[in-house]
Amino acid sequence: MTRRQAEKNATRARQEVTGQPYQAALKDLRDERLAHREGVINQAPWAPADDGPVPSELSGLVRYHSYAICRYLNDAIHRARYTGLPFYDWQRMTLYHLTDALEHLNLLIGTVTAYLQEQRVAPGRIQSHLQVGSDNAVEAFITPSALSHLAGLTGKTAAEDRSGIWHDVGASIAGGTGWACPEREDALEAALAALYGNYPDDEQAFDNLPAPLKERALALNELLRPLTNPERAT
Template identity: 40%
Template sequence: MTQHNQARKNDARRLQRETGRSYQSAVQHLRKELQPARVETVVDDRDTVRGPVPSELPRLAAHHIDAICGYFHHVLDHQYLAHHYGDWCRIALYRLTDAQEHLHLLIGTIAAHMQHHGVIPQRIASNLQVRSVDEVHKIITTDARHQLAGILGLPCPGPEETPLDIDCSIGEGIAQRSGFVHAEREATLEAFLAALYSGYPYDPTALDDLPDVTRCIAERAAGLSSE
């Protein structure tokens, strides 16, 4: 052991002479060289991301988009009800920040779903258009994890768990199409959005992928908007 330590000291002094660094710096450099190389484990998530779309994700999106559009309607409608400038700004910002909260929760829950199903952090960060994995952790909030737990039928995680956890309850409603979820309104909204933004009737095939009932409503709505 003594000979081994002496050999290390000799190597450090030789490195010190050759590079001009301090003795302590030379010792640290040699220690790093002696450490075994770390083997990075590469996780292949391609089978997951190329698989079918889980049915709960479009339901999740439909629920939050329905809520967000409701807030947008309130903002637009208040122009006819506002008594003055400050009144309009107050209601507009209330409703828009409510919509923002829904949007952030939707984004965080989708990211948490990807994380739960083994999608690599770098892919999640890329999809979120953020620079680092650390930013992903900030986006996947406790509320998002709780909502995901409700959607997947899992216990709500963490010490915040309560019998009346609102995000878990909403998640369960999204999965079961009950509770806070307005399934018929969501389908109608999807139809009207398709009528406005799909390119129909200029592209006659734009509505072909919609369910029959939704497509019929979209066609009728497109006819009304073109009159």
Template identity: 35%
Template sequence: MDPNHARTNAARRYRAKMGGSHRAAIAAVREDRRAHQGKNNAAQRAAADAPVCPELVHAVAHHIEVVCRQFHEMLLHQYAAHNYTDYARMVLYRATDAIEQLHLLVGILVADLRDNGVPNRQIRRFVQAGDNDEIDQFITKSARRQLDGLRGRPAPDNDRPALDFAYPIGKNIRERTGFAQPRIEAAIEAFLTALYGPVGDDAIDEQPEGIRSLALTSSRLVYTDDEEPI
């Protein structure tokens, strides 16, 4: 609907309820919208300035661990494949599994951003989407259920499929048990830092001592003193 038409219709409803002139009704509608927009802007600023949620950090680490496991199988199948089609079969199985895993992670983060009042225009920029429909495609039932488990919300009704582990996986990530693999996640972070260096000048100084130490040790095994990235 055209914004002017929407404002005119709102003014008519206001005038029918409160009386007064059309001009006064238009002014009242504008003032109400400014106040509402001010509240929305305040909520958005609060969401933007909030500290990083540790559960979401753990969720990112978990999904990276799962994808790394799939990449590992893709690399090693070159030694086990009987022929070209067997090799392509396994690589494609694991590649599409990895895509699905990353799609799920994006859906979890996008749903959480929406829950915290971050506007769609900002989310579209984050996920490089052209419209809101593209954003909606990320927010699957599995993404919602895993986010509920991650955020400690009540378990969903028992209408979910028996093999849908999204909620318990989210709960495990939150509690650092079960499906979560904290030690492997930490090792992957250390090894990736050793290979590619820290992101930002101070990043490695902010890492936990165990991860930082393992990253430095591993880097010396891969690079010479002149080459090592950290």
């Protein structure tokens, strides 16, 4: 469908709703598009929240879902390597684990994106952050589950058609209760730092961690060194 044909279809649809003559409906449609375009162009490329610290609920959101994703990926690795399953059971369980991880990843991205939209971050900037080329690609992340999750995370009541478990999970993340488990997320962060922090080649690799997590990461690094760098084992 061409752009001109799409405009004609939209104009006729407006006529059916408003009863306007064709030309009047077409003019209103074009005026609305022009106003929207001007609003996007003139919108500030940053939001006031950009100047402050990262909201604690967003940090908790990333930690919670990162823990869940890693747990499902670990399950997938174990199914693939250690269980000796028949191929039918392997494919069934492995795809279960991988799609569960993907659900958490998509929900995490969609919830953060919806939060940025609420903060009136410029659409072009959100596209850049998501590495996509259109508004449609951005909106694809913002599912009803993501909006429900965000409502719970920010202490809002979800719309009736968006209530459910993800709203409750969002509320638990913000409050550090229920489905959220900060201690396990701390353990995951220390373990990931030990695996990927490039210590001791980079002596500052763990400096971003709080002191208790840094201590754990250093201890884990010593245990992992014979596996990851056998030549450095003592």
